[in-house]
Amino acid sequence: MKESVLDVLxxxxxxxxxxxxxxxxxxxxxxxxxxxxxxxxxxVERAFKWLDELNENDSPHTxxxxxxxxxxxxxxxxxxxxxxxxxxxxxxxxxxxxxAPQLEVVLDRLMALGDTDIDMExxxxxxxxxxxxxxxxxxxxxxxxxxxxxxxxTELH
Numbered sequence: 001m002k003e004s005v006l007d008v009l010x011x012x013x014x015x016x017x018x019x020x021x022x023x024x025x026x027x028x029x030x031x032x033x034x035x036x037x038x039x040x041x042x043x044v045e046r047a048f049k050w051l052d053e054l055n056e057n058d059s060p061h062t063x064x065x066x067x068x069x070x071x072x073x074x075x076x077x078x079x080x081x082x083x084x085x086x087x088x089x090x091x092x093x094x095x096x097x098x099x100a101p102q103l104e105v106v107l108d109r110l111m112a113l114g115d116t117d118i119d120m121e122x123x124x125x126x127x128x129x130x131x132x133x134x135x136x137x138x139x140x141x142x143x144x145x146x147x148x149x150x151x152x153x154t155e156l157h
Contacts, residue, residue: 003038003039003040003043004043004113005043005046005047005050005113005114006113006122006125006126007039007043008034008039008043008044008046008047009047009050009051009125009129010125011034011037011039012030012034012047012051013125013128013129013132017132027048031044031048034047046114050109050112050113053109053112054105054109054129054130054133055133069100071090071093071100071103073086076111077107077111080110080111080117080118081110081118081123082118084120085118085119085120085123088120088123089103089106089107089123092127092144096140097127097131097140097143097144097147098127098140102130102131102134102137105130106123106126106127106130109126109129109130110122110123110126113126124144124147124148125148127144128141128144128145128148131144
């Protein structure tokens with residue numbers, strides 16, 4: 001089975017995001033469930049590490065960008081994401097779904113996926129997961145959820 005870390009994250013997110021139970025499931029139990037579902041051990045471990053790193057920091061940077069700051073993407077970010085993805089992330093920030101610090105977290109988590117090509121669907125899911133992890137972002141999460149599950153996405157241009 002060819003799957004990625006993002007596939008494991010999406011499986012976990014879909015299985016537990018709408019669950020009524022508040023207690024966090026035991027990691028050992030989750031690992032067993034993921035392996036039984038057909039995910040490979042290295043991807044399961046990388047997904048757990050990815051989630052741990054997401055939960056460790058609210059922002060990967062020590063300085064918080066101001067509201068009027070202009071984000072300049074590094075060469076590695078630009079080459080991995082591409083022009084359309086950068087434009088989409090900037091659009092999400094412009095319409096208020098992502099704040100400047102949240103954009104930094106999303107970029108950090110996208111780059112941590114380790115995949116060579118990052119597509120628009122991956123970006124949408126990572127934004128959704130990041131917003132879900134921040135308990136005070138209910139409205140932004142709901143708006144992003146609509147964008148992720150929208151049948152006919154609108155063009156940005």
